[in-house]
Amino acid sequence: MSHTVYPSLRNKRVIVTGGGSGIGAAIVEAFARQNARVAFLDIADEPSRELERKLASSETPPRYYHCDLRSIETIRELFPRIRSELGGVDVLVNNAANDDRHALGEITEKYWDERIAVNLRHLLFCAQAVVEDMKAAGAGAIINLGSVSWHLALPDLTIYQTAKAGIEGMTRALARDLGTYGIRVNCVVPGGVRTPRQIALWHTPDEEMRMLGMQCIKARVEPNDVANMVVFLASDDARMCTGHEYFVDAGWR
Incomplete structure (x- = not known):
């Protein structure tokens, strides 16, 4: 498959959270193809090290x-280390999330706090950790990953969907606050993406048929489809794109 090359991304310093597998790994690979300098964060060491080996050439x-990323202290300690090794950050992709299912009656205060930490809180603090680099450069791109789930009100995802709705609000607020510094902030909203995790846990043949029935385009959304949108929004070709959501969902309604 051919891919668009964006010369503006060559040697750009990029951080991708949750980059070890799934959509995140596709995003890491997409930026590597652009010859960007990529740091990716994860807690899953084995797949992340395997991705490093795969892209070593x-x-x-x-x-x-x-x-x-649940630890704000860890974020504040790690980002200066990345900066010292790669230089000032040009692009931040806030991808990390976890869509574990949960029933309303089972939610505890502790579980709420942990899910919000996993799916929402770190996006703001990662943005906070890179924004001074971008201000100094007079440019930068922050790309947050949302989800079509809350637009569709899918079942058993109350906290996850609350977080994803919050991400879209955060995206618009940050775009307004940071636009004067030349920093663009956008949200990519994936649909039902065919990742190994989704296939293993939830995308049964019946569920796949249901999703395809709801989509305008009758083909599965792949991780690379999402990554292609992220790379475009990070490039100078998207220089006037900010404060909005960009759906990659095959028209799921």
């Missing part, structure tokens, strides 16, 4: 950093 091989 790239012109600028991505680097893996173990990071539990």
Whole structure:
């Protein structure tokens, strides 16, 4: 499959959260193809190290950093280290999330706090950790990953969908606050993406048929489809795109 090359992304310093597998891994690979300098964060060491090995022959091989994004202290310690090794950050992709199912009656205060930490809180603090680099450069791109789930009100995902709705609000607020510095902030909204996790846990043949029935385009959304949108929004070709949501869902309604 051919891919668009964006010269503006060559040697750009990029951080991708949750980059070890699934959509995140596709995003890491997409930026590697652009010859960007990529740091990706995850807590899953085995798949992340395997991705590092897979991309080791790239012109600028991505680097893996173990990071539990639930810890704000860890974020504040790690980002200066990445900066010292790669330089000031040009692009942040806030991808990390976890869509575990949960019933309303089972939600505890502890579980709520943990799910919000996993799916929402770290996006703001990762943005906070890179924004001074972008201000100094007079440019930058922050791309947040949302979800079609809350637009559709899917079952058993109350906290996850609350977080994803919040991400779209955060995206618009940050775009307004940071636009004066030349920093663009956008949200990519994936649909039912065919990742190994989704196939293993929820995308049964019946569920796949249901999703295809709801989509305008009768083909599964792949991780690369999402990554292609992320790379475009990070490039100078999207220089006037900010404060909005960009759906990659095959028209799921």
